[in-house]
Amino acid sequence: MDDRKFSVLIAGGGSTYTPGIVLTLLDHIERFPLRKLKFFDIDGDRQQKIADACEILVKERAPEVEFVATTDPETAFTDVDFVMAQIRVGKYAMRSLDEKIPLKHGVVGQETTGPGGIAYGLRSIPGVLGLVDYMEKYSPDAWMLNYSNPAAIVAEATRRFRPNSKIINICDMPIGIMDRMAEVVGLKDRNDLVYRYYGLNHFGWWTNVWDKKGKDLMPQLKEYVAKNGYWIGGEYDKGTEASWESTFKMAKDVYALDPTTLPNTYLKYYMYPTQVVEHSDPNYTRTDEVEAHRQKLVFGECARIVENKTAEDTQFKSDDHATYIVDLCTAIAYDTKQRMLAIIPNDGAVSNIDPEAMVEVPCLFGANGPERLSMGKAATFQKGLITEQNCVEKLAVDAWETHSYTKLWEAISLSKIVPDAKVAKEILDELVVANKDYWPELK
Structure with a gap:
């Protein structure tokens, strides 16, 4: 370490996850020292409610x-080393x-999966x-x-449209699952695990899990997941919402399809x-x-901190995904x-998958960013699923880029969770109306 x-x-300072990220940064300030913490959000009113409480947190700890909270891009992005988006x-x-729109048609309605995920994706592309662009303009050396x-x-959009940018796309879902794995086998947390994993985001599998002494943990984990999924219960899962309890438990059904691997929980939507x-x-x-739950609790706690002018007795806790960040x-x-x-771009990490696919795999992280590790070949079952889903994602970005209704219809029709092209078109037509203020005009 040095004295930097x-x-x-x-970016997205008004998120309900922000207080947990702030607490995590403060809890780890000795190993990752801060000189400045900034918030940026286009919704200034929402952000301010979070920022007022977090400013008290920072001042006390x-x-x-x-500490700076702003809606001005230049103020926000000037003189930063890392942007957490x-x-x-x-x-x-x-x-x-x-x-709700897909569910009206008997199709899974979920923010990252199927038609709902595609709709959200087309809104997210220009935002990210x-x-x-702000980062490259005002702090070109930042990550x-x-x-x-x-x-x-x-x-996929950042690979295609900003190929040389210092952006790393990450997800906390596998991280949370690995913390559960560590709990099952009696280890402290995910950092005590060595693992091999491959797939797409929210669409992957662990092929190996060891402890740091080389002990194979897969037999113990498979036995547990076959009975319980990733559900721990007890004090560990105290406060876990009902929808997540169902998701963690249902991992046992996904595991049954391929008992040679351990699955990401989101595969339940496809299987x-x-x-x-x-x-x-x-x-x-x-x-x-x-x-009804998280948003109400977070904004209520922020208001309480501001009213009391202290965060010493805050109910906020560090976030698992923030620790990963x-x-x-x-x-x-x-x-x-x-x-x-x-x-990251596959480029051989999974040798029998499209080299331009954006795969989720282990990397070694250093000053120059991620260095991908080879995961070998995808098994036939996984290869088929990954190929199909990768094409869905590419078609969605094609549709955004070319303003193509047909490409978007193809993307939704190809999604494994949509029964046929007729249903896909019905859903798409409703999504077009709902997203008129966010999507490009399709032709």
Whole structure:
């Protein structure tokens, strides 16, 4: 380590995840020292409610750190070393439509999967590209760690339209699952695991998991997942929302399809879409659950901190995914070569998959960013699924780029969770109307 201190910008400062990220940065300030912490959001009113509370947090725990919250891109992006991007274009109002419109037609409604994920992707592309452009204009040496959803489509867009940018697309879902794996086998956390994993974002599999002494943990993990999925229960899962409990438990059904690997939880939407729809309420989706619980709690706690003028007794806690982000920043800043997952151009990492696919694989992270590790060949089952889903993502970006209705119809029709092109068109026509203020005009 050296005596450098870093300036970090959280793009999407009005997110309900922001307080957890701030606490994580403060908890790890000795290994990743800060000199400045900035928030940027186009919704100034929403951001200010979060920022007022976080400013108190920072002043109480690290008064030497300069704090700035702004809606001005130049102020935000000037003099930053790392940008943590977590934007949601269209906010929860549009997420709700992403979920409810497909469900009206008997199709999975989910923010990163199927028609809803494609709709969200077309909204996210210009937003994330805009952030990249701000960063390159005002802090060209900075790195962007992007975990704005849907990460797969966003990653394909950044590969295509900003190929030389210092952006790393990441996801916290495998990270959370690996923390659960560590709990199952009695280890501290995911950093005690060595693993091999490949796929697309929200669409991947672990082929090997060891501890740091080389012990094979797959037999123990498979036995557990076959019975329980990734559900831990008890104190570990205290406060876990009902929709996530169902998702973690359903991993056992996905695992049954290929007991040689361990699956990402999101594969349930592709393997068992009928079951997912049967257990979904088209009038009360995940968006409603988030607004009723997490959003209410976060903004309520922020208001309480501001009213009391202290955060000493805050209910906010560090976020698991934020710990991963700090690990990434530290690896880049200090060239540690830590092994972590990222979404990068395949280029041979999975040898029998499209070299231009944006795959999620382990990488060694250092001063020059990620160095992909070879995962060998995808098995036939995985190869077929990955090839299909990769084409869906590429078609979605094609549609955004060329303003093509047909390409978007093809993307939705090709999605494994959509039964046929007729249903795909019906959903698309409703999504076109819903997204008229966000999508390019299709022709």
